[in-house]
Amino acid sequence: MIPLHEDDTHRALREQARRFAQKFIAPHAHGWEEAKEFPRELYRELADAGLMGVGYPEAVVGGGGDVSHVLAIAEEMILHGKSVGTVVGLGSHGIAIPPIIRAGTPEQIDRFVRPVIRGEKIAALGITEPGGGSDVASLRTKAVRDGDVYVVDGQKTFITSGVRADFVTCAVRTGGPGHGGISLLVIERGTPGFTVGKKLEKMGWWASDTAELHFEACRVPVANLIGDEGAGFLAIMMNFATERLALAGNCVAIAELAYRESISWARDRRAFGKSLSGFQVVRHKLADMASKIAAARALTNEAVIRYNRGEQIPSLASMAKNVATDMCMAVCDEAVQIHGGYGYMREYVVERLFRDARLYPIGGGTREIMNEIIAKMEGY
Numbered sequence: 001m002i003p004l005h006e007d008d009t010h011r012a013l014r015e016q017a018r019r020f021a022q023k024f025i026a027p028h029a030h031g032w033e034e035a036k037e038f039p040r041e042l043y044r045e046l047a048d049a050g051l052m053g054v055g056y057p058e059a060v061v062g063g064g065g066d067v068s069h070v071l072a073i074a075e076e077m078i079l080h081g082k083s084v085g086t087v088v089g090l091g092s093h094g095i096a097i098p099p100i101i102r103a104g105t106p107e108q109i110d111r112f113v114r115p116v117i118r119g120e121k122i123a124a125l126g127i128t129e130p131g132g133g134s135d136v137a138s139l140r141t142k143a144v145r146d147g148d149v150y151v152v153d154g155q156k157t158f159i160t161s162g163v164r165a166d167f168v169t170c171a172v173r174t175g176g177p178g179h180g181g182i183s184l185l186v187i188e189r190g191t192p193g194f195t196v197g198k199k200l201e202k203m204g205w206w207a208s209d210t211a212e213l214h215f216e217a218c219r220v221p222v223a224n225l226i227g228d229e230g231a232g233f234l235a236i237m238m239n240f241a242t243e244r245l246a247l248a249g250n251c252v253a254i255a256e257l258a259y260r261e262s263i264s265w266a267r268d269r270r271a272f273g274k275s276l277s278g279f280q281v282v283r284h285k286l287a288d289m290a291s292k293i294a295a296a297r298a299l300t301n302e303a304v305i306r307y308n309r310g311e312q313i314p315s316l317a318s319m320a321k322n323v324a325t326d327m328c329m330a331v332c333d334e335a336v337q338i339h340g341g342y343g344y345m346r347e348y349v350v351e352r353l354f355r356d357a358r359l360y361p362i363g364g365g366t367r368e369i370m371n372e373i374i375a376k377m378e379g380y
Contacts, residue, residue, distance in 0.1 A: 005068070005301060005304075005305055006068070006072065009065065009069065010068065010069060010072045013051070013054060013065070013069055013072055013073055013076075014072050014073070014075075014076045016049060016050065016051065016073075017051060017072070017073040017074075017076035017077050017080075018076045018079075018080050020045075020046065020049045020051060020077065021076060021077040021078075021079075021080035021081035022080050022081075024042060024045055024046075024081075025042075025077065025080075025081030025082070025083055025086055025087075026080060026081050026082055026083075029081060029082045029083035029086065029207075030083075030347070032083060032085070032086055032207040033083055033085060033086075033206045033207045033352060034206070034346075035207075036199075036206045036207065036209070037207060037209055038083075038085075038086045038089060038090075038207050040122070040164065042086070042090060043090065043119040043120075043122060044118075044119035044120070045119070046090055046119060047117065047118050047119030047120075048119065050063055051063075051073055052090075052093070052116075052117050052118075052119055053117040054069050054070055054073055055067060055069055055070040055094070056097075056101060056113075056117060057101070060101055060109050060113050060114060060117065061113075061114050061117050061118065062117055066308050067242050067245055067246070067304055067307060067308065068304050068305075068308060070094065070246065071245065071246060071249035071300075071304065074087060074091065074246065074249060074250060074253065075249060075252065075253040075256070077090075078250065078253040078254060078257060079253055079256060079257050079260075082257065082349050083207050083352075084204070084205060084207075084250070084254060084352075084353070084356040085204070085205040085206050085207030085208040085356070086207040086208070087250075088160060088205055088208045088250075089160065089161055089207060089208035089209065091246075092122070092123060092124050092125070092160045092161035092165070092208075093116045093117075093122070093123040094242075094243075094246060095125040095239055095242075095243050096116075096123035096124055096125040096165075096168070096169045097112065097113050097116055097117075097123055097169070098238075098239055098242070099169055099184055099226050099227070099235040099236075099238075099239060100112050100113050100169065100186070100226055101113055102227075102235065102238070103184075103226050103227030103228075103231065103235060104226055104227070107223075108186070108223075108224070108226065112167060112186055115166075121166040121167065122161055122164050122165045122166050123161070123165060123166070123167060123168075123169065124159050124160060124161040124162045124165035124167075124168045124169070124211075125159070125160075125168070125169050125170075125239075126156040126159050126162070126168040126169065126170035126171065126187070126213060127139070127156070127171045127236060128156060128157055128158045128159070129141060129154065129155055129156055129157060130155055130157050130212075134365050134366050134369045136171070136179070136182070136233065136236055137178055137179040137182070137233065139154075139171055139172075139173060139182065140154055140173065141153070141154025141155065141156065141170070141171070141172045141173060141215060142154055142172065142173050142174075143172035143173065143174045143183065143185055143220070144174075145174070145222065146219075148221065148222050148223075149219045149220060149221055149222060150172070150174070150185060150219070150220045150221075150222060150225070151217055151218070151219055151220075152170075152172055152185065152187065152193070152194075152215040152217075152218040152219075152220055153215055153216060153217060153218070154172070154215050155197075155212065155213065155214055155215070156168070156170065156212070156213040157200070157211075157212045157213070158200070158210060158363075159210065159211045159212070159213055160205075160208055160209075160210055161208065161209060161211075162196060162209065162210065162211025162212075162213055163196055163199045163209035163210070163211045164209055165189065165211075166188065166189050167186050167187065167188045167189060168186070168187050168213065169184055169185075169186055169226065170184065170185050170186070170187045171183075171184060171232055171236060172184070172185050172232070174229050174230065175229065175230050179233035180230050180233070181230060182230070182232035182233040182236070183225060183226075183227075183228075183229045183230060183231065183232040184225070184226040184227065184231075184232040184235055184236075185220050185224050185225055185226070186220075186224040186226065187215070187218065187220050187224070188224075191218055191219070191220060192218065192219065193215060193216045193217045193218030193219065194213070194214070194215055194218045195213070195214045195216075196211050196212070196213060196214075197211070197212035197213065197214050198211070198212050199211060200212060202359075203355050203358055203359070204352070204355035204356035204357070204358060204359055205356055205359060206352075240314075240317075240364065240365065241307060241313060241314065241317050242307070243364045244317040244318065244320070244321040244364050244365065244370075245300065245303055245304055245307065245317055245320065245321075247321055247324070247325070247360055247363060247364045248296070248299075248300040248303070248317075248320040248321045248323075248324035248325070249300055249304075249324075250360065251296065251321075251324035251325050251327065251328035251357070251360050252293060252296055252297045252300055252324055252327075252328075254328050254332065254353050254356060254357055255289070255292070255293050255296070255327055255328045255331040255332065255357075256293055257349070257353060258289075258331050258332045258334075258335035258349075258350055258353045258354075259286070259289045259290060259293060259331060259335070261335060261339075261348075261349050261350050261353075262285075262286060262289065262334070262335045262338045262339070262350070263277075263286060265338060265339055265342075266282050266286065266338060276338065282338060285334050285337070285338060286338075288334070289331045289334055289335075292327045292330060292331060293327065293331060295323070295327070296320075296323050296324040296327040296328075299319065299320050299323050299324070300320045300324055302316070302320075303316045303317050303319075303320040314373055314377055315373060315374050315377035315378060318365075318370035318371075318373045318374050318377075319370075319374060321360075321364065321365070321370055322361075322367055322370045322371070322374075324360070325357075325360040325361045325367065326361070326367075328357045328360060329357045329358065329360075329361070332350065332353045332354040332356075332357040333354065335350040335353065335354070336350050336351065336354050
């Protein structure tokens, strides 16, 4: 079901993304998930297909468009590539480079943004810390200025693409306590004192690499500061709106894929002399799945439309994320149930989707944090 607000540009990008996913991802999806990584060359192939830069200005060699175009591409790649981990890994630049585009210097854009959009470099965002979770304002990674460098000490964890990233857009504390002391630094691979602690083993998203990062007396050029000192928290908050919309969109796509897999299974699988779809209980499960998906899609689309109008939508984005993540988990659970014992087997897509779905009420701000945002914005 294509959103009513989409036009010919969305439809063209959907077709392009569908072809890319069918050719480059789907044939390898299971193998990459089991191997827990996909080839680095895939970034270049995505860029060559004209999809890496969608959502970014043409001035930075982007492809233009807005968040609705990005969500349309991601949906097609999930639906037809059938590897959420691969799509998430390919999209890690979506949270890493926007702060650089918004506040970076022309030289920083040349060094960091353009190579990513061309598929030459991998970018990651480093916010979460082992002791901090969703409490961004309390982060402890310190950056102390020493002449023309910052000396960085601290840790980051749960960093998507952190194992292979060529650079990390990293939140650091350059000032005092609270949000006012946070800045953003680009820390490049190979900088002395910057090490990848380990590749983290996850419940889902297997094809994407997730890292723990360590900084010990890591000397980062002041030239890698994004914007002004102390402006990092605002940049992170600006990032969160689009990230949460993207996560909600992912959930709609994952649930849609689980639903489609369930329809196919129910039509083909026979029990007691007829197909599963011949049983009212199964048909009603599918009907409930379709209804939940449609409702979450509608709310996500409303949030996207309002965001593109320039409205401030922290509450609505949080609502969309919570509704979509709850829906996704419920739909994927039903998909496994419809598949029966086969739904528990790793060779079946719904087993993987069930595991992948569990991250979404946590990532990008937990479900509980979303409710706090909603409560604050609604005034109660």
